[in-house]
Amino acid sequence: MIAIENLVKQYGRFTAVDGVSLEVPPGEIHGFLGPNGAGKTTTLRMIAGLLKPTGGRVLVNGHDIATEPELAKQSLGFIPDRPFIYEKLTGGEFLRFHGGLYGLGEPEIGDRVREMLELFELSRWEHELVESFSHGMKQRLVMCAAFLHRPRAVVVDEPMVGLDPRGARLIKDVFRRMAERGVAILMSTHTLEVAQEMCDRISIILKGQIIARGTVPEIRAMGDGHDDHLTAVFLKLTGGSGLQEIDEVVG
Amino acid sequence: MNVRAFPYLLLPHLWASRNRARRRERGDFARGVLFGGIALIVFAALVQGSYWLTGHLLDYEELGDYLLRIGLSWLFLTFLSFLAFSGIVTALSTFFLADDLRLLVASPVATRRLFHARFFRTVVQASWMVVIFVVPILIGIGWARCAGPRFYLTAVATVVPFAVIPVAAGTVVTLLLVNTFPARRARDILMLMGLLFAASLVVVLRFIRPEQLLRVESLPDLTDFFATLQSPITPLLPSFWAGETLFASLAGGADVTHAAALWTTALASVVLVGAANERWYFSGYSRSQEAPKARFTHFRALDSVARALPLSTVRRQLLVKDLKIFLRDVSQWSQLLLLMALVLLYLYNFSVLDLQRIPYMSGYIKNVYAFVNLGMAGFVMATVAVRFVFPAVSSEGSAFWIIRTSPLSLRDFLWSKFWTGLVPVLALTEMLTVAANQFLGIDPLLKAMSAIAIVLMSFALVGLATGLGARYPRFGADPSQAAGSYGGVAFMVQAVLFIIVIIALVGWPSSVYLLHQMRRAPFTPAQQLLMPVSLLAAVGVSLFVWLASMRSGVRALEGMG
Numbered sequence: 107m108i109a110i111e112n113l114v115k116q117y118g119r120f121t122a123v124d125g126v127s128l129e130v131p132p133g134e135i136h137g138f139l140g141p142n143g144a145g146k147t148t149t150l151r152m153i154a155g156l157l158k159p160t161g162g163r164v165l166v167n168g169h170d171i172a173t174e175p176e177l178a179k180q181s182l183g184f185i186p187d188r189p190f191i192y193e194k195l196t197g198g199e200f201l202r203f204h205g206g207l208y209g210l211g212e213p214e215i216g217d218r219v220r221e222m223l224e225l226f227e228l229s230r231w232e233h234e235l236v237e238s239f240s241h242g243m244k245q246r247l248v249m250c251a252a253f254l255h256r257p258r259a260v261v262v263d264e265p266m267v268g269l270d271p272r273g274a275r276l277i278k279d280v281f282r283r284m285a286e287r288g289v290a291i292l293m294s295t296h297t298l299e300v301a302q303e304m305c306d307r308i309s310i311i312l313k314g315q316i317i318a319r320g321t322v323p324e325i326r327a328m329g330d331g332h333d334d335h336l337t338a339v340f341l342k343l344t345g346g347s348g349l350q351e352i353d354e355v356v357g
Numbered sequence: 358m359n360v361r362a363f364p365y366l367l368l369p370h371l372w373a374s375r376n377r378a379r380r381r382e383r384g385d386f387a388r389g390v391l392f393g394g395i396a397l398i399v400f401a402a403l404v405q406g407s408y409w410l411t412g413h414l415l416d417y418e419e420l421g422d423y424l425l426r427i428g429l430s431w432l433f434l435t436f437l438s439f440l441a442f443s444g445i446v447t448a449l450s451t452f453f454l455a456d457d458l459r460l461l462v463a464s465p466v467a468t469r470r471l472f473h474a475r476f477f478r479t480v481v482q483a484s485w486m487v488v489i490f491v492v493p494i495l496i497g498i499g500w501a502r503c504a505g506p507r508f509y510l511t512a513v514a515t516v517v518p519f520a521v522i523p524v525a526a527g528t529v530v531t532l533l534l535v536n537t538f539p540a541r542r543a544r545d546i547l548m549l550m551g552l553l554f555a556a557s558l559v560v561v562l563r564f565i566r567p568e569q570l571l572r573v574e575s576l577p578d579l580t581d582f583f584a585t586l587q588s589p590i591t592p593l594l595p596s597f598w599a600g601e602t603l604f605a606s607l608a609g610g611a612d613v614t615h616a617a618a619l620w621t622t623a624l625a626s627v628v629l630v631g632a633a634n635e636r637w638y639f640s641g642y643s644r645s646q647e648a649p650k651a652r653f654t655h656f657r658a659l660d661s662v663a664r665a666l667p668l669s670t671v672r673r674q675l676l677v678k679d680l681k682i683f684l685r686d687v688s689q690w691s692q693l694l695l696l697m698a699l700v701l702l703y704l705y706n707f708s709v710l711d712l713q714r715i716p717y718m719s720g721y722i723k724n725v726y727a728f729v730n731l732g733m734a735g736f737v738m739a740t741v742a743v744r745f746v747f748p749a750v751s752s753e754g755s756a757f758w759i760i761r762t763s764p765l766s767l768r769d770f771l772w773s774k775f776w777t778g779l780v781p782v783l784a785l786t787e788m789l790t791v792a793a794n795q796f797l798g799i800d801p802l803l804k805a806m807s808a809i810a811i812v813l814m815s816f817a818l819v820g821l822a823t824g825l826g827a828r829y830p831r832f833g834a835d836p837s838q839a840a841g842s843y844g845g846v847a848f849m850v851q852a853v854l855f856i857i858v859i860i861a862l863v864g865w866p867s868s869v870y871l872l873h874q875m876r877r878a879p880f881t882p883a884q885q886l887l888m889p890v891s892l893l894a895a896v897g898v899s900l901f902v903w904l905a906s907m908r909s910g911v912r913a914l915e916g917m918g
């Protein structure tokens with residue numbers, strides 16, 4: 107379970123995240139939507155323990171990230187938008203190192219690495235240097251790492267960027283399976299179709315504040331009711347370029 | 358949970374080094390031979406130098422011993438300040454700016470374990486250069502004094518804690534800096550601090566006027582001399598403890614007190630820095646993740662000047678872009694400032710030399726100095742070119758697609774890089790040569806020859822650097838590291854050969870002319886023929902290097918996959 111209470115992050119006088127509260131129970135895929143610069147990544151980085159909140163609290167599976175950081179991180183899988191991977195390690199070496207960081211024992215790591223590489227269709231690349239991987243392969247490798255230690259909560263920032271349709275399908279299936287097994291997943295995305303297809307509930311953040319929350323039908327109902335897609339509701343709630351403006355620019 | 362000891366966190370670097378060694382890149386062997394050869398020569402020279410000096414000191418018995426003892430403390434004192442500064446800069450990178458921290462901080466690794474792994478790395482990274490210098494010096498001293506294995510063991514046991522103490526102090530300073538300023542801003546501040554540190558060292562050395570020491574009438578009496586040597590060596594500094602420990606071991610004894618002082622201070626500093634780190638690391642790291650508020654100069658004057666230049670829009674935009682990126686990156690231009698300080702020092706040396714009072718500084722030898730000066734200017738030119746012109750194409754980095762997809766020809770792009778590099782390089786080295794020759798008071802014809810030679814060399818070396826930079830680009834790497842790449846090394850080797858050839862081609866006719874001037878002897882027919890041929894060959898070689906390098910660079914860019 108992921109729970110954040112009244113989370114605030116200020117950079118000088120600028121408030122990037124302004125009193126965000128959120129709860130993702132076990133087994134739920136929660137979509138975190140918002141326009142660029144709304145505060146999504148900052149929120150996710152605070153949950154992952156990479157940024158220190160100015161105020162508020164983050165609980166991961168009951169552990170406060172500020173007071174019990176190791177226990178909280180132990181049960182969390184984090185997939186950042188721009189992940190770091192050691193380019194001069196092979197895929198297998200990177201995963202083994204990652205497993206060790208999360209406390210997996212030596213005999214268990216080997217089996218688990220092979221299992222994950224197979225799941226994400228990377229077995230052939232186990233002994234190749236990461237620097238030779240395509241963007242999509244690196245993305246899948248990071249997913250392998252995030253699920254390697256069997257986390258009970260996962261925070262993922264833009265999971266579908268750079269994936270081909272097959273890769274995207276695979277990720278969606280993995281996320282669903284994980285959720286069925288009780289993993290809480292908080293996922294930020296700009297792809298509204300993905301959110302609509304996968305998420306049990308959605309929160310929309312704008313200027314650091316949650317402006318809407320609910321299931322997909324509930325969010326859709328916030329629109330004018332004529333459009334089945336989330337796009338219209340999203341634009342209505344967050345403000346977007348009107349067609350007239352686009353016409354002016356395009357000429 | 359299976360908690361692993363901190364060395365586990367060093368594994369990726371070891372594995373990466375192993376993988377790099379297994380998969381050799383093109384030019385690795387040549388680079389290894391070149392750098393290895395240079396390192397061996399320097400190592401042997403240091404061993405020989407310290408052996409020679411220690412051997413001579415042996416002739417003075419007690420006075421020699423005393424000087425060796427002070428010398429050891431001075432040696433370590435010099436390295437102490439270097440290690441402290443290096444510790445600050447390295448800690449900033451290893452603790453706060455390294456990319457892999459995003460992975461490690463998000464993982465359930467305790468702050469203390471992360472600290473130990475990072476501190477170990479910081480000590481190694483900050484001190485390897487000092488260790489490389491200290492080792493041959495101590496080998497030379499031990500060899501001259503016929504020291505046994507105990508001396509060398511003591512040396513290892515002394516150098517390790519000696520390196521730890523200043524690096525720990527540097528790490529604390531970094532921790533304070535990062536908790537006060539965002540890390541990226543702190544790096545800019547450090548760059549400038551380092552620059553001021555180096556420049557002030559140069560200026561102080563210059564104002565001490567070491568040339569005065571060579572005048573017998575200006576030497577102080579012996580007591581004053583030793584008092585001056587002793588004054589900065591305080592018994593409270595680790596450099597003094599290290600010097601004393603090693604001197605005692607050299608004399609066959611053991612200075613347990615100072616060795617214990619070194620080790621206890623080193624261990625205590627690790628414990629204290631570890632505790633400070635546990636308390637303030639995360640807040641500092643979190644601050645370092647915050648993008649620094651854009652604080653930059655718009656350089657509107659630059660835009661106005663560029664508009665006034667007779668350039669096409671495309672070339673003007675490329676020039677403005679390159680200059681703005683360069684000027685906004687402190688780490689780039691701060692190195693250029695340091696070079697300028699050294700150049701000014703070089704010129705100042707010529708200005709204070711009272712050549713008329715040196716009897717052997719005859720007209721001929723004085724004029725030969727013009728060519729030494731030309732060689733020096735050539736090396737400055739090659740250094741600036743490899744550091745700033747060679748990475749010009751690589752510095753486009755991941756933004757190179759903008760150039761490749763734009764309707765700008767790659768030929769125009771590379772020539773724009775050439776002209777942007779040529780103007781500052783030519784101005785700097787021409788100023789250096791003309792001013793130094795003026796201070797030396799050399800023959801007007803040689804002054805003109807040197808000035809022309811610099812123009813030729815600038816075109817050729819900047820062309821060579823631009824061309825090779827295009828042939829061996831490293832788009833993913835830090836541009837400042839491109840100088841050490843295969844292409845950078847190839848450039849330096851070719852540049853040195855070119856400088857030697859040009860000096861020979863310009864120097865020979867000039868020396869013949871000078872001898873003719875002094876002896877009033879007529880030129881032989883062969884000389885009359887070969888002198889202009891030699892000068893024309895210098896022009897031809899320069900033009901060939903310039904144009905062939907640029908053409909090869911353009912072809913390489915056009916052939917890029």
